[in-house]
Each structure stands twice: as structure tokens, then as C-alpha cells.
Amino acid sequence: MTLGFVGTGHITVAMVEGLCSAPLLDERIVVSPRNATNAAMLAKRFANVAVAADNQSVVDASDIVFLAVRPPVASKIVGGLRFRPEQTVISLVALHPREEMRALTQPAAVLVRAVPLPSAARRLGPIAYFPRNDDVEALLARIGTPVAAPDEAAFHRLWSLTGLISPFAALIEEWQGWAEAGGVGHEAAEQYVRAFIHCLAVMAQNLPPAELARRAATPGGINEQALRILREAGGLAPFRQALDSVFARMNTPKPR
Ligand SMILES: NC(=O)c1ccc[n+]([C@@H]2O[C@H](COP(=O)([O-])OP(=O)(O)OC[C@H]3O[C@@H](n4cnc5c(N)ncnc54)[C@H](OP(=O)(O)O)[C@@H]3O)[C@@H](O)[C@H]2O)c1
Incomplete structure (x- = not known):
């Protein structure tokens, strides 16, 4: 072949x-x-x-x-x-x-x-x-x-998710920058955040996201606290806005 x-x-x-x-x-x-x-x-x-x-x-x-x-x-x-x-x-x-x-x-x-x-x-x-x-x-x-994908619109929807690579990298950078600003050295912050992301990715591969969130969110614990604050601030909604925007672009007439 x-x-x-x-x-x-x-x-x-x-x-x-x-x-x-x-x-x-x-x-x-x-x-x-x-x-x-x-x-x-x-x-x-x-x-x-x-x-x-x-x-x-x-x-x-x-x-x-x-x-x-x-x-x-x-x-x-x-x-x-x-x-x-x-x-x-x-x-x-x-x-x-x-x-x-x-x-x-x-x-x-x-x-x-x-x-x-x-x-x-x-x-x-x-x-x-x-x-x-x-x-x-x-x-x-x-x-x-x-x-x-079951149809072409769904294919475009999955393709749209690939637009989240740079936002994801920016998010990691934000976490690392926050740690560094608080006095954690650059090397230690980077080492920690990279190992953390690797561990989250492996866990997310093996568990549905809702289950991962549930297991981490001990009542009254810091994960529950952080997620609540992000939701209250509308911190997750912009991801949908970004995806809607990319998806709309996927479906506009292509350049010839
Ligand atoms: N990059 C990704 O992650 C990715 C993922 C999924 C799908 N895609 C899609 O894959 C396609 C290619 O993306 P890419 O990132 O690989 O782009 P790219 O690096 O620009 O590659 C396109 C290649 O096409 C060559 N080319 C130009 N005119 C040609 C011709 N007449 N005959 C044969 N080859 C010609 C270019 O050669 P020269 O360098 O000599 O101009 C260039 O190397 C795009 O349609 C993109 O949407 C990309």
C-alpha cells in the first residue's frame, strides 16, 4: 500500500x-x-x-x-x-x-x-x-x-476545539506566573506546573470530567472554593464564546 x-x-x-x-x-x-x-x-x-x-x-x-x-x-x-x-x-x-x-x-x-x-x-x-x-x-x-463525527457540523465542532491549544498554554502560563509572582522561583514554578498538567491530563484521560471534578471537590475544600469563584466570575463562559466564534468561522464560505 x-x-x-x-x-x-x-x-x-x-x-x-x-x-x-x-x-x-x-x-x-x-x-x-x-x-x-x-x-x-x-x-x-x-x-x-x-x-x-x-x-x-x-x-x-x-x-x-x-x-x-x-x-x-x-x-x-x-x-x-x-x-x-x-x-x-x-x-x-x-x-x-x-x-x-x-x-x-x-x-x-x-x-x-x-x-x-x-x-x-x-x-x-x-x-x-x-x-x-x-x-x-x-x-x-x-x-x-x-x-x-456523526455529521459535518459535528466535525467542525470537534475541529473548533483544536483552537483551544493556545488558550490552554496561556492558562498554564497564568498559573505559573501567579506562583512566580508570589516568590516561587521560575524553575520550581515551571517544574511544578508541568508535572501538575501532566497529572491532570492523565487523570482526565481515565475519568469523565464530572467525576474528576467530583472527586477533587471535597466539601469545603480548596477545589470547591476555586471552582465556585470561577463560576461566579463567569470565568468559564468565555470558553464557549471563543468556541462559538471559531465554529462560526469554520462554517463561513471558504476562500477560493
Ligand atoms: N498545521 C496543522 O496543525 C493542521 C491540522 C489539521 C489540518 N491542517 C490543514 O492542513 C493543510 C496544511 O496545513 P499546514 O499547517 O501543513 O500548512 P503549511 O505548513 O503551509 O503546508 C502547506 C504546504 O503546501 C505546499 N504547497 C503550496 N503550493 C503547493 C502546490 N501547488 N502543490 C503542492 N504543495 C503546495 C507549501 O509549500 P511551500 O512551503 O513551498 O509554499 C506548504 O509546504 C491546511 O489546509 C490546514 O488547514 C493543518
Whole structure:
């Protein structure tokens, strides 16, 4: 089986790194020549990666084709390619609805949209995709946790959550800054906060959030106190506002 990538930018590099570090990889991977530096770097690092002469050569060589170019140029690039009926195409392109990408990739049998994270390089993180497809799910499971969305609006809703990476980082920075301002040294504050976040992430992976909150919130304890104050100050509502705003953008007509 050969996997092809049209567009060798950040997300392709992350996915190829993840796929090539997964056990038992027996696929060949073909990447497009742009970006030239990334393509050469991947081919040098991984024996099963080759750089194609052009985008059409990627499609011609592949059973599964990932589309990983930027939204403003996607229609023009993809529309100029010829696909085969037995191919599966996985579009990572934001803002372009499935029906549009499906029309552009006719007669390919399958068109799935997916949103991996850069953490795919470490084979970590959720990968929302739509519509459900067992073969695609098995492939994506090698570099993360695939989550099938029931419809395209739900897919956009899950994709919107990926906009919370920077807010999350800012939140951690806020906690660390607060500790430092109170006299905890930079190194100790950073060490503590990082270990704390790691522990919260592992616990959240293993418990539903309501149960995690319930277990931590001893009546009259400091977790109950902190959550009450945040709720009273409306401290959680802005997250919904931010997500609503990102979601609205996902659903606005895309640049052509
Ligand atoms: N980054 C993420 O975390 C992420 C996650 C999920 C989905 N996505 C989606 O994946 C797509 C790519 O994102 P990205 O972050 O990887 O962007 P990126 O780093 O800008 O990569 C896009 C690549 O496309 C190449 N390109 C430009 N014109 C091309 C052409 N005619 N033929 C082939 N390749 C061409 C560019 O090459 P040059 O450098 O030579 O211009 C660039 O390396 C976007 O649609 C984005 O919405 C990204």
C-alpha cells in the first residue's frame, strides 16, 4: 500500500514522522516536492519515504491520498489532479466542505475529512474525522485517537476545539506566573506546573470530567472554593464564546 501527501508542510511532516515511528510500518510514502526542504528532510530520514516529481505523480503512485495544502489554494491544486475510482482521499484542508472536495476528487471512491494535530508526530492526540470509515480509522489510529463525527457540523465542532491549544498554554502560563509572582522561583514554578498538567491530563484521560471534578471537590475544600469563584466570575463562559466564534468561522464560505 502506498500513502501519498499532496502538500508537504507542517501537518504532513508531523503525520509522516508519526507513521514512520509506528511499529510494523510496511507502507511506502510519497510526498509532493513542495515544500522542498521538508520533502528532502523526510526522504533522508525515512527509507520508505520518496519525493514525487509533482502532485500528479503523488496521486498516481498512491492508494490513499492525503490533501494537505492551504485552504486558499486547495480548490485550484486539487481540481487540477486526476484521481482513480479505487482511491481513498483524506482531506485535511480546513474550510472546504466534504461535498466540494468529493466533487474535485471524482471518481475516487472515498473522501474523508480529518483533522490531525501536530502531536501526530508523537502518535498522540485526537483526530476528528468524517464520515466514519473503518479503513481510514485503522490508519489514523496509528498516529492518534480517531474520533468519527456523526455529521459535518459535528466535525467542525470537534475541529473548533483544536483552537483551544493556545488558550490552554496561556492558562498554564497564568498559573505559573501567579506562583512566580508570589516568590516561587521560575524553575520550581515551571517544574511544578508541568508535572501538575501532566497529572491532570492523565487523570482526565481515565475519568469523565464530572467525576474528576467530583472527586477533587471535597466539601469545603480548596477545589470547591476555586471552582465556585470561577463560576461566579463567569470565568468559564468565555470558553464557549471563543468556541462559538471559531465554529462560526469554520462554517463561513471558504476562500477560493
Ligand atoms: N498545521 C496543522 O496543525 C493542521 C491540522 C489539521 C489540518 N491542517 C490543514 O492542513 C493543510 C496544511 O496545513 P499546514 O499547517 O501543513 O500548512 P503549511 O505548513 O503551509 O503546508 C502547506 C504546504 O503546501 C505546499 N504547497 C503550496 N503550493 C503547493 C502546490 N501547488 N502543490 C503542492 N504543495 C503546495 C507549501 O509549500 P511551500 O512551503 O513551498 O509554499 C506548504 O509546504 C491546511 O489546509 C490546514 O488547514 C493543518
